[in-house]
Amino acid sequence: MVEEKQIFTALKEYFGYDTFRPLQGKIIDSVFEGNDNLVIMPTGGGKSICFQLPAILLPGTTLVISPLIALMKDQVDGLQANGISAAFLNSSQTEAEQQGIFDKVAKNEIKLLYVAPESLQYIDALFSSGNISLIAIDEAHCISSWGHDFRPAYTQLGYLKNRYPSTPMIALTATADKATRKDICDQLNIPNAKRHIASFDRKNLSLDVRPGTKKFEQITAFLKGRKNESGIIYCLSRKNTEDLAAKLQSKGYDAEAYHAGLSHTERTRIQEDFINDKNQIICATIAFGMGIDKSNVRWVIHFNLPKNLEGYYQEIGRAGRDGLPSSTLLFHSYADVIQLQKFAETGGNSQVQLAKLDRMKQYSEALSCRRKILLSYFGELITEDCGNCDVCKNPPEFFDGTITAQKALSTIFRLKEQEPISMVIDVLRGAHNSNVLEKGYQQLSTFGIAKDISWRDWQQYLIQLINLGYVEIAFHDQNKLRLTSLAKKVLFEKEKVRLADVSHVEITKEPQVAEKKVENTLFERLRKLRLELANEEELPAYLIFNDATLKEMEKQRPMTDEDFMQISGVGRQKMQNYGYRFIKEIIAFSKEKREKKVRKKSSTYKETYELYKDGLSVEEISKKRKLAVTTIFSHLAKLYDMDKDVDLHNFVTKKELKAVKKAKGELKDPTLKAYYEHFEESIDYWTIRLALAIIAKEG
Incomplete structure (x- = not known):
C-alpha cells in the first residue's frame, strides 16, 4: 500500500496542488487497494488525476483507453509538461514512432500509455508479461447504448477484465444517468466496482435559456466586452456553423466554423488554433469538444436545442473548467424540437431518445431553478434555488401548490410507479379511455381527484415536480414516473411545495450584455x-x-x-x-x-501647490479640484514637509500650536484620533495635522 505522504508529495510535485478536490483522495485510495472503480465526475471536476497520480506511484504502466486523438495528445502534452513520462499510440503515427514507444514500454520507461479502443489489438502482445498496473477507461459512457455518445468500438472493452483479472480498472465519465452507470459496469465486467459519484453542481456556471428569436442580435449583445475570452457556439447543422462564423467575422470577432464536412487537416488546424488561443470563437456541430481539455473556455452558447440533457450538461461543462465564473446561454425553438424528433425516430433506441428529447424540451421551458433540474436528472437532489440561472434571477409568480403536488404524488404511488406522465394525468382527471378502464385504474381512490385542472396545466405541474426533484423518469423502463426521497416528505411529513403559476409562462428577457473589462491588469x-x-x-x-x-x-x-x-x-x-x-x-x-502611484501623488500635490501660489483659499482649491477640504490640507502639510513655499502658520493659531505641542509630550498614542479625543473634539483633525507638521519641522 502506498503511504499517504507519498501521495501528497506526488500531488504537489507533479500537479502543483496541496489538497485534493472532493472524492479524489477517496478514489485514489480505492485504486491503491486494488478495487475496480466507476467515477462519475463533472467536466472540470478533476477526473484525470484519479488515475494519473496512481500511475506515477504504481510499478508498471497504466493503460488509458481514450476515444479521440486530440484528447490523447492534449493529456499527454499536459503530463509531459508536468514532468511525467507519457505517450499515446494511434493511426497518425509512423511505424518507427510506434516501435519507439513499444521499446520504452518494454523497458518500463512510460507511466501512462494512451490508446484508442480500435488500436488495442496491436498492443496486446506488448503487455503479455503482465506489466499493466492499472487500466483506465476514459469517457466510459461511450460503451453504453443508453448513453448520449455511444461508440461501437467501446463494446469490445469487456475482454480487458477477463484478460487481466487482477489488474484494477477505473471507468470515468462526466455524464451518466442511472441506467448508463449500470450498463458501463456490466459491459466492462466490473459489476462490483466501487461507485464514486461527485456532485454535478458547477456553481461557477451561470445558466441562461432564451427563446430562439433574434439569435444573432442576442449573441452579439452577449459577446460585447468579451473579445479576449474563448467560447464555443454549438449548432445543429453545418450550414449554421458557417453562416454564424461568417457573420461574427464581419463584426470583428475571431470566429471559425468546425464540422465533420471539413478535411481532417482543416479540423485539426482549427482545433489547435482554438486550444492555443489563436482564435477565440468556434461555431461547431457537436463533433467538436470531446477532445478539448482547454481550461479557460469562458462561455458556451447553444444556438439550437441539444438532443438530451446529458449532452447539454457535458457541452456546457467545457466552460469554466478552471473553476472561474463562466456563462452559458441556450436558445430553443419549436423548429429545433421537430428536427431533433426526426433524428431520434430514424436512429437506434428511438423510444428512449425521444423521451430524453422531451425532457430537454421541458428543461428549456421550465419555470423552476435550472440547476435543480439538471442535478435532479443526475440523481442529486438539492432544496435551495441556485440564484445563478435566469429563472432564479427573474422568477415567475408562485403559489402554494402543496395540495396539487400531494394529489399527483399520491396518484403515482397508487399506480405503483408503473405508468408514464400521460396515464398519471388521465387518472388525476378521471378519463374513461380504454387504457384506464382495461387496467382498472377507475377503482383507485385518486381517480378523478383533480378534474378542475386542464390536461395541459397538469402536464406543466408534473414537469415542475420532476424539475424540482420530487419525481424522476425511468427512461430505461418505458418512461415510468418514480417517486424520489423528496416526495415522501411532501406526502408524509407535511413539506410545502411552491409551484409556478402556469398562466404566467412568458417571461420577457433583455439581451444580456457583458461588462467591459479592465485591460491593464x-x-x-x-x-x-x-x-x-x-x-x-x-x-x-x-x-x-x-x-x-x-x-x-x-x-x-x-x-x-x-x-x-x-x-x-x-x-x-x-x-x-x-x-x-x-x-x-x-x-x-x-x-x-x-x-x-508616486507620479500620481506628485502630480496631485503639484496641482494643489500651483493653485495655492495663485492665491486661492483652501475652500476655493477644494472646489476647483473637486476634492475634500481635508484632502487639500493634507496636500499642504505634505508640500510643507517637502520644503515647498507653504506657510502653515496661516492655518494654525499660536494657541492651537502650543496646545498640540503640550499634548505631544503627554500622549502615549501618537494617532490623530488620540489627539482629537484628547482635545474633546475642540480642535479639528486638519488643524492637529498641520500643527504636528510645523512641530516636526521646527524641532
Whole structure:
C-alpha cells in the first residue's frame, strides 16, 4: 500500500496542488487497494488525476483507453509538461514512432500509455508479461447504448477484465444517468466496482435559456466586452456553423466554423488554433469538444436545442473548467424540437431518445431553478434555488401548490410507479379511455381527484415536480414516473411545495450584455507572458498554467521561488521551467504600479501647490479640484514637509500650536484620533495635522 505522504508529495510535485478536490483522495485510495472503480465526475471536476497520480506511484504502466486523438495528445502534452513520462499510440503515427514507444514500454520507461479502443489489438502482445498496473477507461459512457455518445468500438472493452483479472480498472465519465452507470459496469465486467459519484453542481456556471428569436442580435449583445475570452457556439447543422462564423467575422470577432464536412487537416488546424488561443470563437456541430481539455473556455452558447440533457450538461461543462465564473446561454425553438424528433425516430433506441428529447424540451421551458433540474436528472437532489440561472434571477409568480403536488404524488404511488406522465394525468382527471378502464385504474381512490385542472396545466405541474426533484423518469423502463426521497416528505411529513403559476409562462428577457473589462491588469500581463511561452514551446497556453493559477498569482504576487511554489497549480517541473519569467513579470508590474502611484501623488500635490501660489483659499482649491477640504490640507502639510513655499502658520493659531505641542509630550498614542479625543473634539483633525507638521519641522 502506498503511504499517504507519498501521495501528497506526488500531488504537489507533479500537479502543483496541496489538497485534493472532493472524492479524489477517496478514489485514489480505492485504486491503491486494488478495487475496480466507476467515477462519475463533472467536466472540470478533476477526473484525470484519479488515475494519473496512481500511475506515477504504481510499478508498471497504466493503460488509458481514450476515444479521440486530440484528447490523447492534449493529456499527454499536459503530463509531459508536468514532468511525467507519457505517450499515446494511434493511426497518425509512423511505424518507427510506434516501435519507439513499444521499446520504452518494454523497458518500463512510460507511466501512462494512451490508446484508442480500435488500436488495442496491436498492443496486446506488448503487455503479455503482465506489466499493466492499472487500466483506465476514459469517457466510459461511450460503451453504453443508453448513453448520449455511444461508440461501437467501446463494446469490445469487456475482454480487458477477463484478460487481466487482477489488474484494477477505473471507468470515468462526466455524464451518466442511472441506467448508463449500470450498463458501463456490466459491459466492462466490473459489476462490483466501487461507485464514486461527485456532485454535478458547477456553481461557477451561470445558466441562461432564451427563446430562439433574434439569435444573432442576442449573441452579439452577449459577446460585447468579451473579445479576449474563448467560447464555443454549438449548432445543429453545418450550414449554421458557417453562416454564424461568417457573420461574427464581419463584426470583428475571431470566429471559425468546425464540422465533420471539413478535411481532417482543416479540423485539426482549427482545433489547435482554438486550444492555443489563436482564435477565440468556434461555431461547431457537436463533433467538436470531446477532445478539448482547454481550461479557460469562458462561455458556451447553444444556438439550437441539444438532443438530451446529458449532452447539454457535458457541452456546457467545457466552460469554466478552471473553476472561474463562466456563462452559458441556450436558445430553443419549436423548429429545433421537430428536427431533433426526426433524428431520434430514424436512429437506434428511438423510444428512449425521444423521451430524453422531451425532457430537454421541458428543461428549456421550465419555470423552476435550472440547476435543480439538471442535478435532479443526475440523481442529486438539492432544496435551495441556485440564484445563478435566469429563472432564479427573474422568477415567475408562485403559489402554494402543496395540495396539487400531494394529489399527483399520491396518484403515482397508487399506480405503483408503473405508468408514464400521460396515464398519471388521465387518472388525476378521471378519463374513461380504454387504457384506464382495461387496467382498472377507475377503482383507485385518486381517480378523478383533480378534474378542475386542464390536461395541459397538469402536464406543466408534473414537469415542475420532476424539475424540482420530487419525481424522476425511468427512461430505461418505458418512461415510468418514480417517486424520489423528496416526495415522501411532501406526502408524509407535511413539506410545502411552491409551484409556478402556469398562466404566467412568458417571461420577457433583455439581451444580456457583458461588462467591459479592465485591460491593464497583472492578470492580462501574465496571460500575455503565458501565450509567449506557449508559442515558444508549441504548447496550449492553459497547459503552462490555467487561468485560476494566474488569478492566484495576481492576488498573491509571489516574488521568490518559495512563494511561487505555494501557488495552487505550480509543481516542481513548472517552477523550474517558468518560475523565473513569471516572477520577473510580477516584480516589474509591482514596480511600475509603485512608480505610477508616486507620479500620481506628485502630480496631485503639484496641482494643489500651483493653485495655492495663485492665491486661492483652501475652500476655493477644494472646489476647483473637486476634492475634500481635508484632502487639500493634507496636500499642504505634505508640500510643507517637502520644503515647498507653504506657510502653515496661516492655518494654525499660536494657541492651537502650543496646545498640540503640550499634548505631544503627554500622549502615549501618537494617532490623530488620540489627539482629537484628547482635545474633546475642540480642535479639528486638519488643524492637529498641520500643527504636528510645523512641530516636526521646527524641532
